[in-house]
Structures are given as C-alpha cells and as structure tokens.
Amino acid sequence: MSAKKIFFTTGPSALFYTVEEHLRTALRKQIPSISHRSKAFSQIYQHTEEQLKQLAGLPQDYRLFFTSSATEVWERMLQSAVVSDTLHLVNGAFSKRFFQVAQKLQYQAISVEVPPGNVVSMEGLPTEVMPELIGVTHNETSTGAQQPVKDLEILRTKYPESLITVDAVSSFPVIDLPFYQIDALYFSVQKCFGLPAGLGGWLVNDRFIEKSKQLAPTGNTSYHGVDSFLEKHGKYQTPSTPNVLAIYLLSRVLEDMLEKGLERIRMESKYKSAILYHLLESKQTIAPFVKDTKWRSETVIVSETMDQTNNIIEKLNQKGLVVGSGYGGFKDQHIRIANFPTHSKEQVEMLVDLLDAMVD
Amino acid sequence: MSAKKIFFTTGPSALFYTVEEHLRTALRKQIPSISHRSKAFSQIYQHTEEQLKQLAGLPQDYRLFFTSSATEVWERMLQSAVVSDTLHLVNGAFSKRFFQVAQKLQYQAISVEVPPGNVVSMEGLPTEVMPELIGVTHNETSTGAQQPVKDLEILRTKYPESLITVDAVSSFPVIDLPFYQIDALYFSVQKCFGLPAGLGGWLVNDRFIEKSKQLAPTGNTSYHGVDSFLEKHGKYQTPSTPNVLAIYLLSRVLEDMLEKGLERIRMESKYKSAILYHLLESKQTIAPFVKDTKWRSETVIVSETMDQTNNIIEKLNQKGLVVGSGYGGFKDQHIRIANFPTHSKEQVEMLVDLLDAMVD
Numbered sequence: 257m258s259a260k261k262i263f264f265t266t267g268p269s270a271l272f273y274t275v276e277e278h279l280r281t282a283l284r285k286q287i288p289s290i291s292h293r294s295k296a297f298s299q300i301y302q303h304t305e306e307q308l309k310q311l312a313g314l315p316q317d318y319r320l321f322f323t324s325s326a327t328e329v330w331e332r333m334l335q336s337a338v339v340s341d342t343l344h345l346v347n348g349a350f351s352k353r354f355f356q357v358a359q360k361l362q363y364q365a366i367s368v369e370v371p372p373g374n375v376v377s378m379e380g381l382p383t384e385v386m387p388e389l390i391g392v393t394h395n396e397t398s399t400g401a402q403q404p405v406k407d408l409e410i411l412r413t414k415y416p417e418s419l420i421t422v423d424a425v426s427s428f429p430v431i432d433l434p435f436y437q438i439d440a441l442y443f444s445v446q447k448c449f450g451l452p453a454g455l456g457g458w459l460v461n462d463r464f465i466e467k468s469k470q471l472a473p474t475g476n477t478s479y480h481g482v483d484s485f486l487e488k489h490g491k492y493q494t495p496s497t498p499n500v501l502a503i504y505l506l507s508r509v510l511e512d513m514l515e516k517g518l519e520r521i522r523m524e525s526k527y528k529s530a531i532l533y534h535l536l537e538s539k540q541t542i543a544p545f546v547k548d549t550k551w552r553s554e555t556v557i558v559s560e561t562m563d564q565t566n567n568i569i570e571k572l573n574q575k576g577l578v579v580g581s582g583y584g585g586f587k588d589q590h591i592r593i594a595n596f597p598t599h600s601k602e603q604v605e606m607l608v609d610l611l612d613a614m615v616d
Numbered sequence: 617m618s619a620k621k622i623f624f625t626t627g628p629s630a631l632f633y634t635v636e637e638h639l640r641t642a643l644r645k646q647i648p649s650i651s652h653r654s655k656a657f658s659q660i661y662q663h664t665e666e667q668l669k670q671l672a673g674l675p676q677d678y679r680l681f682f683t684s685s686a687t688e689v690w691e692r693m694l695q696s697a698v699v700s701d702t703l704h705l706v707n708g709a710f711s712k713r714f715f716q717v718a719q720k721l722q723y724q725a726i727s728v729e730v731p732p733g734n735v736v737s738m739e740g741l742p743t744e745v746m747p748e749l750i751g752v753t754h755n756e757t758s759t760g761a762q763q764p765v766k767d768l769e770i771l772r773t774k775y776p777e778s779l780i781t782v783d784a785v786s787s788f789p790v791i792d793l794p795f796y797q798i799d800a801l802y803f804s805v806q807k808c809f810g811l812p813a814g815l816g817g818w819l820v821n822d823r824f825i826e827k828s829k830q831l832a833p834t835g836n837t838s839y840h841g842v843d844s845f846l847e848k849h850g851k852y853q854t855p856s857t858p859n860v861l862a863i864y865l866l867s868r869v870l871e872d873m874l875e876k877g878l879e880r881i882r883m884e885s886k887y888k889s890a891i892l893y894h895l896l897e898s899k900q901t902i903a904p905f906v907k908d909t910k911w912r913s914e915t916v917i918v919s920e921t922m923d924q925t926n927n928i929i930e931k932l933n934q935k936g937l938v939v940g941s942g943y944g945g946f947k948d949q950h951i952r953i954a955n956f957p958t959h960s961k962e963q964v965e966m967l968v969d970l971l972d973a974m975v976d
Contacts, residue, residue, distance in 0.1 A: 263649040276643055288812035289625070289630055324856070330839075360837050454815070454858065477720050479717065496686075497686075498813065498814065501813070
C-alpha cells in the first residue's frame with residue numbers, strides 16, 4: 257500500500273483533516289440511513305446554517321440552500337430572480353461560464369471582460385445600465401485572480417437596485433467579504449471546507465427572496481427555485497432528497513473551524529500564501545501569473561511555468577505532493593496550488609522547499 | 617454506544633452491506649481528492665456504466681448520466697426532449713409530482729389518474745393522442761403499487777411515436793423490465809443500491825437522444841440537458857463537479873452485485889416479499905394496502921395499520937428495526953417496508969416474526 261499523497265489541487269482537494277473521523281462517526285450514527293424528512297435531518301440542516309452564520313459573521317437574513325454544485329446555482333439564480341438583464345464581470349473561465357449560461361437561457365446578458373490574470377476595474381463598468389443581477393467572481397479558480405473586497409462595496413453603490421451575486425466558490429469562508437452588500441453568495445464544499453464533492457451551498461438574503469417572489473409564478477418554475485427552497489427551508493427540509501452525508505460532514509467541519517477560530521485560519525492562510533508567492537517571485541523560471549499584487553488570490557495560487565508544468569507536477573508527485581495543472585488553454589503553461597484551511601503550514605513549507613530545490 | 621439499527625425505510629434505507637468497507641477503501645485510495653477531469657475518474661464512470669449494463673442486461677445504446685436526484689430527472693427530461701405535450705400515468709404521490717412538474721414548466725400535460733394502491737390500466741389510456749413523452753412510475757414508493765411489467769410493452773405498442781420514460785427509482789435493478797421498450801429510465805442510489813443519498817441515475821437510449829437533438833438549441837438550455845451530458849459523456853466526464861465518492865461506491869456495489877448474481881438477488885427478493893405479504897394477509901388488524909396481488913410491489917411493501925402506525929413503528933424501533941410511516945396523507949394509516957438487496961432473508965424473517973407477535 258502506497259503512502260497517501262497530499263493534494264494541493266484546487267478542488268476536489270485534500271480532505272479537511274477531521275473528515276475521515278467524521279465519516280466514521282457518521283457510519284456509527286447511521287447518518288446515511290436517516291430520512292431527509294426526519295427531525296434528525298432538520299436539526300443537522302439548521303445546525304449547519306447557524307454555524308455557518310456564526311463562523312463567517314453572516315447577516316441573519318441569509319438562508320442556506322443546498323444545490324448539487326455551484327454550476328447549478330448559476331441556473332437557479334437566473335431562473336429565480338431575473339426577468340431580462342444581467343451584468344457579468346468576466347476575467348476567467350468560471351466568470352465567463354456564468355455569462356454564457358445567462359446567454360444560453362436567453363437572458364439579455366452583458367459582460368465586461370478583461371484578460372485572464374486581471375480583474376475588472378470598477379471604473380470600467382457601464383454607468384447607463386441598472387441590471388437586475390450582477391455576477392462577480394470573487395476568486396477565479398481558473399487563474400488565481402481575486403477581486404478586491406472593497407470592489408464589492410463599490411458595486412452596491414454603483415448599482416443600488418441590482419442584486420449583487422458573488423461566486424466565492426474557492427475563497428469562502430477564508431476571505432472576509434462585505435456580506436451585507438451581497439444578495440447571494442455561493443460556494444463549493446470541496447474547496448475551502450475540504451469535503452468530498454457533490455454539494456453546493458447557496459446563500460440568499462431577504463432582498464434576493466423579495467425579488468424572486470415578484471417573479472413567481474412565471475419565474476420560479478423549477479423544483480430548485482428559490483420559492484421551492486424557501487418553502488421547505490421553513491422546516492429545514494429540502495425540495496428533493498439531498499446529499500445528507502455531505503451536509504452532516506459540513507456541519508462537523510464547521511464545528512471544527514469554529515473551535516479553531518476563523519481568525520487563526522485566516523492568519524495561517526495569509527502566512528501560507530505569503531511564502532508561496534515569495535518563493536514564486538524569487539525564482540527565475542517560474543513566476544506568479546497574476547502580476548498585480550492587489551489581485552492575487554490567497555486561496556488559489558497560480559504560477560507561470562515556462563513549459564515546466566508537466567515536469568514540476570511529475571517531480572512533486574514523486575515526493576507525494578499533488579498540484580494542479582493550468583486551466584483550459586493554460587493547461588501546460590501554469591501550475592495551480594490550493595491554499596485551503598486543511599493545508600497545514602508545515603505542508604506548505606514542504607511544498608515551498610521542494611519547489612525551491614526543483615526549479616531555477 | 618447503542619447497537620446499530622436495521623433500516624427497512626424505503627430510502628434512504630440500510631446501506632448495502634459492503635458500503636462501509638468500500639468507504640474505507642475510498643479513503644485509502646483518496647477517491648474524494650481526485651479530479652473529476654482526471655483519467656482516474658473517467659475510468660470509474662465508464663466502469664460503472666459498463667457494469668450496470670452487464671448486471672441488468674441493458675441495451676448497448678443506453679447512456680448513464682448522473683443527476684443530483686430523481687426529482688431532477690423529471691425536469692431535465694422535459695427540458696431536453698419535449699416541445700409541448702406529455703402523458704402521465706398517475707397512481708400516487710411521485711407519479712403525480714412528475715405530472716405537476718410538467719404543468720409547472722408550462723407543458724401540455726395530460727394525466728390519467730387512479731386512486732392510490734391501484735395502477736392505471738392500459739385499457740383506460742386515451743387513444744386519440746400521441747404524446748411526445750409518457751411518464752410511467754414502475755414502482756410507486758408512496759403506496760407500494762407496481763405497474764405490471766407487460767404494461768410497459770403494451771405502452772410501446774399503443775404509442776409507437778412517444779418516448780416511454782420509466783421511474784424505476786425504488787425497483788431498479790431488482791425487477792426485470794423490458795428495457796428495449798423503454799427510452800429513459802431513472803433510479804435513486806439510496807434505494808435498491810443501498811448507498812448514501814445524493815446521486816440520481818438517468819439512463820437514455822439513442823431514440824431519446826435523437827429527439828433531444830431535434831429540440832436543440834431552443835430546448836436543451838440547461839447545463840444538465842441531454843446535449844451537455846452527452847458531450848461530456850464522450851470522455852466519461854460530467855458537465856459539473858459530480859458526487860465522485862457516490863459514483864465510486866456505486867461502481868463497487870455493482871461489482872458485488874455482479875459477483876452475487878442478479879438472479880440470486882431476485883430470487884431472494886421474491887422470497888422476502890412473499891413472507892412479508894403472507895404475514896400481512898394472515899393478520900386481523902393489518903393488511904396489504906394494495907389489494908390486487910398483480911399490482912403489489914416486491915420492493916416496497918405497504919400495509920394498512922388501522923391506526924397502529926405509531927405503535928408498530930415504536931415497538932419495532934425498541935427491537936432495533938426501523939420501518940417507515942405512510943406517505944403524505946397516509947402517514948398515520950400505513951407502514952412502509954423496504955425489501956432491498958441489502959436486506960437479508962434473516963433480517964426480513966426477524967421482522968416478520970416481530971410483527972407477527974406484535975399485532976393481532
């Protein structure tokens with residue numbers, strides 16, 4: 257039996273270090289066999305939502321809905337809350353895909369696009385429109401570019417009537433966001449929470465729900481529309497049989513994060529990110545892909561490799577460390593490294609040392 | 617620590633008896649950390665599809681797509697393959713819900729409805745229509761009524777132009793169906809496969825795919841439409857990050873079922889079902905809810921209880937056995953008992969003995 261590898265891939269990634277223990281507990285408690293209409297499940301759901309609010313300091317009017325993936329959230333947000341027009345800040349594959357979903361679903365979608373590795377500046381946004389919904393990707397998992405937090409506050413000022421929706425798939429809850437200026441926020445459990453894939457989290461506030469109610473009945477026609485979610489949320493249930501096991505695991509990882517403290521998680525994250533970027537900047541043949549330091553993601557670190565991608569991945573793999581290749585067209589030009597809460601300082605230091613010895 | 621209970625609930629139910637071991641193997645192999653774009657995942661997906669075809673004797677043109685639930689399949693089937701009209705055979709809560717989904721999504725949906733505990737007779741179907749899609753629920757989990765297998769063949773003869781879609785959520789693969797007469801079939805892994813909830817299986821044939829292609833681009837607008845699934849299926853990937861762990865577990869349970877042999881599983885199923893119905897028929901105060909023996913489900917056994925539901929559930933619970941309450945309006949009037957492959961003959965015999973001693 258070979259030793260386990262340390263996954264620094266950007267999601268699915270390494271499991272949170274307590275997940276195996278929680279899985280054993282789940283089996284002992286027979287969590288996979290409990291009914292999703294039982295009180296036991298409702299308590300898990302409610303506990304998960306409450307802990308998430310407590311951990312990240314979320315507004316009390318946020319509701320947590322469970323989808324199958326963040327990809328699903330794009331569709332459900334549009335179907336639930338938009339009649340005609342949306343605005344998308346596009347700076348990579350995932351922000352672009354949300355824009356394309358809106359186009360495919362026949363919405364009048366506008367995009368403001370900048371090259372990968374950049375972020376859309378607030379000054380470059382159109383002033384003559386007031387879109388129903390704005391899609392901004394806080395952390396572009398494809399490029400490692402991160403929208404500055406203050407931009408999200410500026411968005412609210414510029415577009416006071418619009419619903420501000422934030423893709424925080426690979427940054428929540430590590431990066432502190434201005435949640436009171438955000439109407440919908442979504443995340444994937446296989447990123448910062450270190451869980452197996454197969455569950456998306458979708459947070460919506462009262463404003464989002466109000467807009468959604470105005471659309472019904474022509475809008476929310478899906479079983480996974482805001483109205484269906486909201487109706488079941490009243491008793492902490494879901495419109496269809498959910499991934500009960502993953503929700504249970506999320507509730508347990510949230511307990512662990514609360515016990516450790518988000519402040520400590522955030523401080524460690526900054527340290528790990530700093531030594532990774534410092535290494536990349538100190539080398540001759542690799543360098544951070546995102547040039548502007550203000551835009552560099554703390555949780556997804558992307559490096560140019562001068563065609564050394566396969567070589568680096570293979571050499572690290574021999575040492576038991578797994579990093580990701582570049583996304584899409586950057587497959588052979590980049591490596592991508594996740595810096596999630598489960599990655600310990602020691603693990604990241606080891607990665608830094610190995611990379612340092614490995615490349616010029 | 618209390619002893620584990622035996623779940624006879626109709627899904628989520630007892631885990632298949634090998635699942636805990638497979639979960640340990642999955643953790644050892646770090647399955648939750650592998651990328652859904654990796655060759656390792658594609659191999660798992662392909663292996664799962666091939667084994668499923670082999671186990672159940674499915675047509676070679678069937679493709680297996682993964683959704684989050686069977687509920688999702690209703691929406692995706694309509695969006696992918698229907699322009700205007702559908703026909704629904706309604707005999708319980710789940711068949712009715714598919715009809716309601718079609719109505720909500722603005723399709724011209726016709727239903728032929730019979731009271732719970734019955735099945736729609738082939739003679740009672742309208743002859744003047746040729747709906748684009750027909751929805752038939754092979755096994756009504758809410759009532760324990762099962763559509764006779766030969767009816768599915770008759771449907772094809774009566775409606776040669778229609779897509780025949782079969783809800784086999786709680787009967788596949790235990791009951792042998794005329795798969796060559798079925799264009800789409802869907803199932804839930806938390807029923808007969810004994811897996812944790814959070815994954816739906818959707819099988820479509822060439823005919824379904826052809827109809828779906830005629831609709832594009834106005835039809836298949838979702839990321840989970842047949843066209844998106846099909847495109848990714850070409851390399852055994854999925855349109856969004858799937859529940860990789862559940863797919864792996866399904867592949868392993870399929871291996872186990874192949875080794876045991878479906879014939880043996882089916883023979884055991886018949887035996888267990890026979891002793892359960894025999895017990896119900898022998899008692900004074902409880903009785904099978906489905907009166908016509910031809911319509912009685914082999915996998916979901918529903919009993920009338922003359923208001924003893926809570927009493928029976930509580931008493932069995934004290935003995936470590938968990939059975940389900942009635943569905944919806946039958947909550948306090950019925951008990952529902954799953955007879956899935958993971959339930960051993962000995963477990964069902966114990967349940968029969970306890971029920972026999974417990975009720976008059």
